[in-house]
Amino acid sequence: MRPVAVVGIGKTAFGAFPDRTLRSLAVEAGEKCMTDAGVSPSQIEAFYLGNFAGPAFVGQNHLAPYIAGSLGLTGVPCTRFEAACASGGSAFFHAVSSVAAGLNDIVLVAGVEKMTSQTTPKVTEILAGAGDMAGEGRAGATFPALFAMIARRHMHQYGTTREHLAAVAVKNHANGAKNPLAHMRKVITMEQALAGKMISEPLTVFDCSLISDGAAAVIIVPLERASEFTDLPVRILGIAQTSDYVALDAKADITTFWAVHEAAEKAYKMAHVSARDIEFAEVHDCFTIAEIIATEDLGFVKKGEGGWYALEGRTCLRAERPINASGGLKAKGHPVGATGVGQICDVALQIRGGAGELQLDRHSLGLAQNLGGSGATAVVTVMGGI
Amino acid sequence: MRPVAVVGIGKTAFGAFPDRTLRSLAVEAGEKCMTDAGVSPSQIEAFYLGNFAGPAFVGQNHLAPYIAGSLGLTGVPCTRFEAACASGGSAFFHAVSSVAAGLNDIVLVAGVEKMTSQTTPKVTEILAGAGDMAGEGRAGATFPALFAMIARRHMHQYGTTREHLAAVAVKNHANGAKNPLAHMRKVITMEQALAGKMISEPLTVFDCSLISDGAAAVIIVPLERASEFTDLPVRILGIAQTSDYVALDAKADITTFWAVHEAAEKAYKMAHVSARDIEFAEVHDCFTIAEIIATEDLGFVKKGEGGWYALEGRTCLRAERPINASGGLKAKGHPVGATGVGQICDVALQIRGGAGELQLDRHSLGLAQNLGGSGATAVVTVMGGI
Numbered sequence: 001m002r003p004v005a006v007v008g009i010g011k012t013a014f015g016a017f018p019d020r021t022l023r024s025l026a027v028e029a030g031e032k033c034m035t036d037a038g039v040s041p042s043q044i045e046a047f048y049l050g051n052f053a054g055p056a057f058v059g060q061n062h063l064a065p066y067i068a069g070s071l072g073l074t075g076v077p078c079t080r081f082e083a084a085c086a087s088g089g090s091a092f093f094h095a096v097s098s099v100a101a102g103l104n105d106i107v108l109v110a111g112v113e114k115m116t117s118q119t120t121p122k123v124t125e126i127l128a129g130a131g132d133m134a135g136e137g138r139a140g141a142t143f144p145a146l147f148a149m150i151a152r153r154h155m156h157q158y159g160t161t162r163e164h165l166a167a168v169a170v171k172n173h174a175n176g177a178k179n180p181l182a183h184m185r186k187v188i189t190m191e192q193a194l195a196g197k198m199i200s201e202p203l204t205v206f207d208c209s210l211i212s213d214g215a216a217a218v219i220i221v222p223l224e225r226a227s228e229f230t231d232l233p234v235r236i237l238g239i240a241q242t243s244d245y246v247a248l249d250a251k252a253d254i255t256t257f258w259a260v261h262e263a264a265e266k267a268y269k270m271a272h273v274s275a276r277d278i279e280f281a282e283v284h285d286c287f288t289i290a291e292i293i294a295t296e297d298l299g300f301v302k303k304g305e306g307g308w309y310a311l312e313g314r315t316c317l318r319a320e321r322p323i324n325a326s327g328g329l330k331a332k333g334h335p336v337g338a339t340g341v342g343q344i345c346d347v348a349l350q351i352r353g354g355a356g357e358l359q360l361d362r363h364s365l366g367l368a369q370n371l372g373g374s375g376a377t378a379v380v381t382v383m384g385g386i
Numbered sequence: 387m388r389p390v391a392v393v394g395i396g397k398t399a400f401g402a403f404p405d406r407t408l409r410s411l412a413v414e415a416g417e418k419c420m421t422d423a424g425v426s427p428s429q430i431e432a433f434y435l436g437n438f439a440g441p442a443f444v445g446q447n448h449l450a451p452y453i454a455g456s457l458g459l460t461g462v463p464c465t466r467f468e469a470a471c472a473s474g475g476s477a478f479f480h481a482v483s484s485v486a487a488g489l490n491d492i493v494l495v496a497g498v499e500k501m502t503s504q505t506t507p508k509v510t511e512i513l514a515g516a517g518d519m520a521g522e523g524r525a526g527a528t529f530p531a532l533f534a535m536i537a538r539r540h541m542h543q544y545g546t547t548r549e550h551l552a553a554v555a556v557k558n559h560a561n562g563a564k565n566p567l568a569h570m571r572k573v574i575t576m577e578q579a580l581a582g583k584m585i586s587e588p589l590t591v592f593d594c595s596l597i598s599d600g601a602a603a604v605i606i607v608p609l610e611r612a613s614e615f616t617d618l619p620v621r622i623l624g625i626a627q628t629s630d631y632v633a634l635d636a637k638a639d640i641t642t643f644w645a646v647h648e649a650a651e652k653a654y655k656m657a658h659v660s661a662r663d664i665e666f667a668e669v670h671d672c673f674t675i676a677e678i679i680a681t682e683d684l685g686f687v688k689k690g691e692g693g694w695y696a697l698e699g700r701t702c703l704r705a706e707r708p709i710n711a712s713g714g715l716k717a718k719g720h721p722v723g724a725t726g727v728g729q730i731c732d733v734a735l736q737i738r739g740g741a742g743e744l745q746l747d748r749h750s751l752g753l754a755q756n757l758g759g760s761g762a763t764a765v766v767t768v769m770g771g772i
Contacts, residue, residue, distance in 0.1 A: 021520070047629075055442055059523070061515035062470040062632060065762035069631040075648050078629040078763070079476050082466040084448040090465050094480065101487030129447035134407070137445070243433075243464040245455040246448060262461055376451035377464070
């Protein structure tokens with residue numbers, strides 16, 4: 001396998017954009033990314049698109065060639081990947097694999113979602129399709145309900161508290177406030193987080209990520225060709241996609257995302273690093289409890305200690321291991337199909353040293369973790385400077 | 387790149403199965419296929435799923451791990467590919483590429499769709515999402531309307547007639563009547579075909595493929611390992627996926643599917659064969675005009691001669707180059723996401739010599755052509771015996 005590098009990144013702002021179409025968002029991210037890498041459409045050999053539910057959100061399917069055509073890309077494989085909230089991560093995983101294996105040299109990966117044209121109840125219904133509709137869905141369990149059950153069990157098993165959850169929200173809001181592309185740029189206090197409107201006990205509105213529109217894109221090439229495109233290549237050191245059962249009741253323990261643990265083990269092994277080497281990470285905080293569990297499953301702390309890790313401030317911007325310096329899904333926003341690719345952009349931006357006010361002190365080895373549904377798909381990527 | 391072989395195939399019947407779920411169909415095909423190859427779930431290293439619109443048809447998204455869990459597959463990459471009616475072909479293309487490149491050894495590819503739980507108007511609306519909804523869709527152009535425009539232009543440009551179209555229908559019905567897994571096992575006459583209820587002028591009900599439920603699956607491995615699984619491996623000699631604009635009005639000439647032509651050129655080159663070497667083919671006859679155009683774009687006849695080729699009976703079961711011996715999408719059925727993988731099963735079955743009453747005289751080099759939307763995605767595969 002050949003080493004692979006990210007040589008271009010591009011993101012739209014994440015937010016609610018009633019005047020923008022899904023296609024215009026994806027095209028903006030793709031064009032920014034091609035400009036960043038100095039690549040023209042005719043050089044691109046394949047297009048990998050992550051999108052969760054374009055057909056349901058905006059009534060358009062067959063999205064890969066639909067977007068590719070507007071980017072000036074025809075005649076190459078253009079493919080949409082759907083893996084719930086890990087759709088972007090899955091597209092990226094397959095793209096990286098194809099370059100590593102020598103199938104392609106210059107590949108464009110994008111993720112996009114346009115959610116805010118639907119009402120919140122309708123969005124909630126569409127998102128529920130990432131769970132087990134024949135079981136959980138029929139019982140009325142939306143995603144806030146599923147993650148509330150996970151949170152309750154984590155509290156029961158490990159003594160995690162609402163303050164632990166709120167600490168994640170406070171931190172991510174603080175980071176997001178400094179991110180010019182974030183959906184919600186608003187600092188909140190612990191008191192505000194704890195007093196938030198209850199959505200699904202114990203999760204308040206501040207424990208839930210946002211419903212957003214947005215797109216992100218990256219260009220990857222074999223490392224040996226990276227210097228043709230950039231002075232700041234970012235190397236993909238390890239990557240893995242794994243899966244688990246969709247239904248929560250099929251899992252042995254709902255306080256852990258086994259697929260994340262497996263993907264992390266594989267990615268660390270490929271990168272020849274261990275969890276303790278990772279300096280910073282963008283993790284999938286679709287709910288605050290998901291960030292707490294991610295820090296455990298990724299091996300940053302022991303099982304059950306994720307809540308304290310957050311509460312003690314050890315994952316803050318200037319602390320020992322910053323988590324979600326971008327603001328995370330909580331504050332940056334969560335346009336579902338874009339999220340996994342956006343995380344790659346955010347980690348690459350840190351490694352390149354271009355994160356402005358959010359630039360971390362240690363930024364040579366970062367990780368992105370993208371989760372699909374309630375853990376049935378996981379993608380973990382370890383990235384570093386050259 | 388390593389040579390790749392199909393070592394197991396499995397299909398459900400295609401039809402209207404009100405008592406079957408999408409998952410049960412996919413599991414049936416997957417299990418048949420694993421039995422055929424003598425492979426257990428624990429041996430499978432990745433799962434590639436083609437599905438067009440499960441979320442819209444049955445309200446379930448995140449389908450790859452959803453189905454994989456029921457097949458006993460967890461901990462491996464499980465990914466859904468969506469490329470409209472070429473979803474199955476796209477999943478197969480990426481799976482073959484991964485084995486060829488050495489990323490995986492034993493891979494399960496499946497395609498599935500469950501369409502008949504929706505009304506025909508609703509199915510038509512969902513299928514329209516594979517076209518350009520902002521343009522064609524807003525103008526009320528359903529897929530029968532788009533292909534009617536294509537047919538009209540083909541008639542105008544090349545003198546193709548309704549008899550040419552009907553000849554395709556008569557042939558495919560005749561073949562389908564002999565296929566135990568076909569949705570519609572009913573012979574029709576030329577008179578019946580011409581007198582069919584008009585759907586979108588000049589296309590009658592007999593020019594349109596069926597709305598079906600069904601699933602298909604294959605197992606692929608590196609050729610060097612094929613003998614561990616079967617005495618009848620089928621080799622993938624060439625394969626390509628290409629793309630074009632989604633909207634018809636963006637295309638220079640709507641009487642040709644440029645992406646099919648490009649994919650065929652690439653697949654032939656990879657296989658070191660030319661169009662004239664292909665002994666038989668399963669092509670994407672979503673409408674009869676699409677089969678006529680496919681025979682042209684694949685290079686079996688010159689541009690504009692596809693109608694006469696069909697009318698003269700040269701693509702019939704015992705003729706020089708049988709097309710759609712299985713009955714095609716017209717008679718076998720068209721469960722959208724399953725179609726591309728089903729074609730691979732049908733071509734492999736012929737090459738293995740197991741097609742029963744439909745067994746062709748010459749069956750050592752076959753082709754499968756899968757089309758997405760009105761030509762924005764194309765996958766062409768050339769297969770042969772060892």
